Amino acid sequence: MPGGEGIKIFARIKPTKRPSRLFDIDPDTNAISFNIPRDTANGILVNNARTNFNFKFDGIFGMDATQEDVFNVVAKSSVDSVLEGYNSTIFAYGQTGSGKTFTITGGTERYDDRGVIPRVLAYLFDVCRKDTEAQYSVYISFLEIYNESGFDLLDAAHDEGVAGLDDLQKVVILEDENGGMHLKGLSMNLANSAEEAMNLLFVGDTNRAMSATVMNDNSSRSHCIFTISVESRRAGTDVIRRSKLNLVDLAGSERTHKTGATGQLLRESKYINTSLHFLEVCIMALGDVQKGSRTHVPYRNSVMTMVLRDSLGGNCKTSMVATLNAEKAQTEETISTAKFAQRVALVQNKAEVNEERDPKLVIKRLKAEIKELKGELAFLRQTGGGGEGGEELELTQTELNHLRTKVKNFLIDPDPAAALSLGEQFTFKKMQAAFSASVSYTHLRAHETEADL
Ligand code: ADP
Ligand code: MG
Numbered sequence: 001m002p003g004g005e006g007i008k009i010f011a012r013i014k015p016t017k018r019p020s021r022l023f024d025i026d027p028d029t030n031a032i033s034f035n036i037p038r039d040t041a042n043g044i045l046v047n048n049a050r051t052n053f054n055f056k057f058d059g060i061f062g063m064d065a066t067q068e069d070v071f072n073v074v075a076k077s078s079v080d081s082v083l084e085g086y087n088s089t090i091f092a093y094g095q096t097g098s099g100k101t102f103t104i105t106g107g108t109e110r111y112d113d114r115g116v117i118p119r120v121l122a123y124l125f126d127v128c129r130k131d132t133e134a135q136y137s138v139y140i141s142f143l144e145i146y147n148e149s150g151f152d153l154l155d156a157a158h159d160e161g162v163a164g165l166d167d168l169q170k171v172v173i174l175e176d177e178n179g180g181m182h183l184k185g186l187s188m189n190l191a192n193s194a195e196e197a198m199n200l201l202f203v204g205d206t207n208r209a210m211s212a213t214v215m216n217d218n219s220s221r222s223h224c225i226f227t228i229s230v231e232s233r234r235a236g237t238d239v240i241r242r243s244k245l246n247l248v249d250l251a252g253s254e255r256t257h258k259t260g261a262t263g264q265l266l267r268e269s270k271y272i273n274t275s276l277h278f279l280e281v282c283i284m285a286l287g288d289v290q291k292g293s294r295t296h297v298p299y300r301n302s303v304m305t306m307v308l309r310d311s312l313g314g315n316c317k318t319s320m321v322a323t324l325n326a327e328k329a330q331t332e333e334t335i336s337t338a339k340f341a342q343r344v345a346l347v348q349n350k351a352e353v354n355e356e357r358d359p360k361l362v363i364k365r366l367k368a369e370i371k372e373l374k375g376e377l378a379f380l381r382q383t384g385g386g387g388e389g390g391e392e393l394e395l396t397q398t399e400l401n402h403l404r405t406k407v408k409n410f411l412i413d414p415d416p417a418a419a420l421s422l423g424e425q426f427t428f429k430k431m432q433a434a435f436s437a438s439v440s441y442t443h444l445r446a447h448e449t450e451a452d453l
Contacts, residue, residue, distance in 0.1 A: 011057045034054075071116060092249055094337050124138070137190065144208060248311075251276055323337070
């Protein structure tokens with residue numbers, strides 16, 4: 001796509017006391033290389049024909065990187081973009097236990113452990129508060145996708161106790177005639193402050209934990225999308241901007257990928273997360289679209305890819321954080337995650353500012369303009385007509401006859417330089433009368449242009 005911008009990919013390595021010595025990070029080139037000696041490859045890599053891998057990223061967060069580092073490098077510019085009217089998405093991808101939730105939401109033990117969402121909220125509301133030129137409205141949605149069904153994590157039904165997933169209303173995807181997508185049943189909750197938004201995050205997270213119990217599973221099999229929708233109006237304009245920031249904590253990738261680079265058969269289907277599988281399929285297709293060897297991207301195959309359609313190859317600025325487990329036993333998964341990130345980096349998006357004229361604001365402005373013009377007109381009539389009550393006086397029959405004669409003489413005057421004077425006080429009534437007189441005398445017209453007034 002010409003003029004597009006690639007999805008930015010970052011790697012984050014989860015701290016461990018026992019990092020494997022099979023990989024190496026080059027901070028200068030943002031590359032991670034794996035060197036697997038052949039004799040130890042067995043049992044770690046399915047495809048042991050290849051033992052060297054080199055993966056490039058837009059940035060790498062090593063084991064000592066802080067939550068603040070991740071926010072500053074990955075998320076801060078996303079908030080800035082959203083405030084400018086661009087859609088933005090940050091998604092974490094990696095095997096279970098590699099740090100996706102820690103990155104997106106954060107840890108609860110220490111204040112410093114707060115992740116991207118709390119930091120984004122604090123920064124966003126801070127910028128909004130300081131910007132006196134514009135008015136902002138912020139809404140929060142929290143969607144969980146489990147087994148190809150969407151659930152609203154902020155649905156009040158959770159409060160009444162959920163015995164099973166059937167107790168919850170499903171979120172349904174609807175498409176309009178323009179191909180726009182709407183999530184029916186997903187609430188948008190107004191948040192007036194970072195505290196209110198944080199409370200919604202807390203409510204949603206609690207509900208996520210609860211539904212995980214109901215699902216008799218852990219959260220590693222569901223995807224969560226925390227969406228911050230921002231509406232802004234700049235003072236003195238009719239323009240309204242609407243943009244979204246999606247912060248996505250995907251299901252564990254370990255059940256997804258094809259084994260090895262050669263595209264062997266998928267693992268048993270019961271272990272495959274359909275959404276993540278189709279995410280891979282879409283990313284592959286998008287790569288082919290880029291190369292021109294394909295035009296269709298099968299977003300419709302899963303709920304998650306439909307919800308994230310714009311984030312993948314569409315109107316959105318997207319970043320991916322690939323979370324990596326540095327332990328030796330996890331090398332295969334780590335390489336597979338890094339490999340997936342390389343394909344994601346090839347996807348080109350085309351983000352545009354989402355703005356439109358708000359009809360309500362246009363009408364409001366036009367009404368104000370009309371009111372002002374009416375006032376001006378009344379004033380002109382008043383001063384021009386000299387009438388006391390503001391209304392212009394009617395012309396007397398004598399004045400009318402006098403005017404008609406003037407118009408007639410003007411029209412028959414052969415002198416091209418002749419001028420028509422309507423008397424000392426020029427009023428609308430006089431002008432109207434002169435005009436209708438000139439129309440009735442059209443047969444006399446000598447000065448067509450002047451008579452046209
Ligand atoms: P995932 O969501 O990918 O399954 P988690 O984010 O839940 O993984 O991480 C698993 C565990 O590791 C959690 O206890 C988490 O607090 C811890 N953890 C993950 N990443 C980091 C990190 N960068 N620094 C410190 N602890 C981390
Ligand atoms: Mg998690």
